[in-house]
Amino acid sequence: MFHKVAIIGGGAAAATLVSELLERRTQRPLHLDWYTGGPMAGRGVAYGTPSERHLLNVRAASMGMFVSKPGGFLEYAQALDPSVKGADFLPRRMYGDFLQSRVEDAVKNAGSFGHDVNVLPFAAESVVPSAEGVTIGYGDGETQAEAAVLAIGSLPPRPLPGVEDAAIASGRYITDPWPFLASAESHERPLRVLIIGLGLTAVDVLLELSARWPNAHFDALSRHGKLPEPHLAAASAPNDDGGELIESMRDDVNIRVWLRRLREATAGAEDWRTVIDGMRPHTQSLWHDLPQAERARFLRHARWAWERARHRMPPQVAATIANLESDGRLTRSRGRMRSVRLSEDGSLAVVHRLPGGGETTDSYDIVIQTVGLNTDTQRTDHRLVRQLVLGDLVTPDPLGLGFAALPDGHLLDGEGKPRRNLFAIGSLLRGALWESTAIPEIRKQAQSLANMLLAEKVQRVATR
Template identity: 30%
Template sequence: MSDNVSSPTKIITIIGAGFCGALTAVNILRRNPGATVRIVLVDRSTRPGRGLAYGTWDDNFLLNVPAGNMSALPDDPNHFVQFCQNIDPAFNSATFVSRRLYGDYLELTLQQAAEQSGGTPFEQVRGEAVSIRKRPEDDSYQIDLANGRSIRSHQVVLALGHFPPSTPAAISGLHESGVYIGNPWDSVVLERTNGEAPVAILGTGLTAFDVLFRLTISSSTRKVYLISRHGLFPQPHRFNPKPPAAAGFPSFLENLPVTVRAYFHALRLEIRKNAANGGDWRDTINLLRPHTPLIWQRFSVEERKKFLSRAVAYWDIHRHRLAPAAHLRLRNMRESGQVEAVAGQIQGYEVKGGNVSIRIRERHTGQPKELDVSRLVNCTGPTCDISKVTLPLIAQLRDEGYLKQDPTRLGFEVNDEYQVVDRGGAPADNLFYIGPMLKAGLWEAIAVPELRVHARRLAEFLTSELSQK
């Protein structure tokens, strides 16, 4: 079946209905385009706005950011807090609320935007897009779904979210063993591992702790090993954090060589200076946040690669923090011995029946260590190198030259108007992207405060010709 684009109504199809896809639709609808625009939102799920982050129904999983900084609407910073207070007046801007509740909020925000849009046609389609191709006869795009349906659209937005981690070379042979879980967001597979048998988690980012808490939700004794190269853990948020005051570009970074070494040295000095005056390092990191894209763009490709190879692990544990309750839970699990951090590199493994023995060379001693576990869960972070992404849609767009990998392999190239850049270096007409791979050009582009602004700007670009009429 094929949808028609011959009518004067402009069709905008958004592929992916997680946070970015849903918020792009919300912002288009809030511009009240009426019947001049038809929006089609395509996703495998029937519940828009949830994606990987907010698809859990367990209220033990909390946001890692206080409610006051989680509004979906940049022009209404109290929007989410008001939603929460309509449920329970005890909520406030400093509360770390459940992700399930935030998913409810995004669903409601989209529903309300559709109802108040002035009659803009809005269709939610359940399905998986497997290919997008330009139609030379009318410059539209044909989107083919796995279920056989085709959608023709004047503009297409890729809002695909994160892709599962790549399997490290040292454990590449574990795929068919039954002991390896390569997708840490597959809740069905994770729930099958419930029990008392020990488990190893590869990685110590925020996803690793989601998996840790899921695997131990019904057991206070199950042993879990957290394996990473550096053995670092995210720092906690403070209780009642205050939003940073608006400020210009940090003076302590002015007139420096544009190198990772110089910038990190200046940052450490500034943190020490603030601490001597009773300040907190989090305040310095928070003040830096709105200027991070400019800093990233100042760095050469070589300096960006240095940051990724030498400094990113230390940056991430300070920038991406745990909610206080989650951090306390982790600390108690470590003190009890239930959770053990293992810093080092995997050297090999041996599958023994339904278990696996993992051989590790410890980082600080160089000594070998062996872990016997029932499962190994890969939480090393989303795949950003599109040459390794196996999703059919990305493979098709990559192989046919619609996408161009950025030189740091953090995503694909996107211009300032969110158009994807093709293999030849030209922006693709009417093919757009929004989501975490914007970090390739901006670095700070994976969290709600930044992505909500990008969603609004993208909606403005998509509907710009309507405001000129």
């Protein structure tokens, strides 16, 4: 058992792991240092939005915080509003309240289990693992732990290639939409806004700004010009356990073959969503089976289609976006952004390549980048990640999907060997697990990590 553990990060993954650890009885007390990075521990970016328009894209019944209590969030929501049903898509703000309340209770009650908790509202700036333990640096301070877990979420977004510095400095090119949404004021001006990317973050931006800016027109540009698929209005169970499809995929580990078999399976199903949902318990093991070259092929050619089918919009959100289009306030286009420059009149000139060849230039008042999670640990300004990578203390995932790691969360050192006492949870394990960002996967990781950290006999792994 590791008796002194450091958890680094203040979002949902950190809150889930902290709660999982503190609500267990152990033979000897646990000392936990939690570096939250700020005063609002437990919410993170995902559940920090105050907007009622931003909904969970998973039904309430599936959003429990613990594997052992899958209905915990539904019980919390029904205590507030008895009319809530398990199939409802509730506000993410409410889920943030749930996470925060549960982790606060776990911290408050830790003493009854014999545990000692130190909540530090600072960002860890350095982590140095060694055979003896882990040294964590923050501000002017430094502490020691026997093991540390990185639960820092995705990395700060970086501007896309081709965006000139002057465009960014103007404040009209928005690299990170969340601080912008938090401060954007309502007004009636007829702005022209470009959204680059069409995933769930783009949908959140459109929901919020279309309500605050009723006279704005929104163009949305992405490679394929397609929105995330919608959920069905009513919950539906997978048509089977996916066994036949999964076994056929394991027989031939090839992305082209997998896509063909997936298309065949969805074509024969009453609704394609039941096939995708039936794959969910097997996705991580399928990813593990894929050779590196096949993973790269998936990312180049099929990632966009998987993401829009796997991460879907609540039906009421899909209806709102459809109304924006039918009212002429939203236009979707296929293409790739080539450059963004600041014009003399203060607008942004955006050049994008058309699907059939050629380019076009349009002028916008504001351009907002919503291209998905940044998990590229080799190209980031995140201070802690840069320290770990430049110090050769960890190995970046070669495909830009976080850290190289074992599926159980052990990070690999600069020589590619698993570290005994340094782990990760959440978004930066996408290279090892692929599906590693949603609460149903996070809570399983938290349970597994807690088992390892608190095991009386610490698991032996190959170390240098």
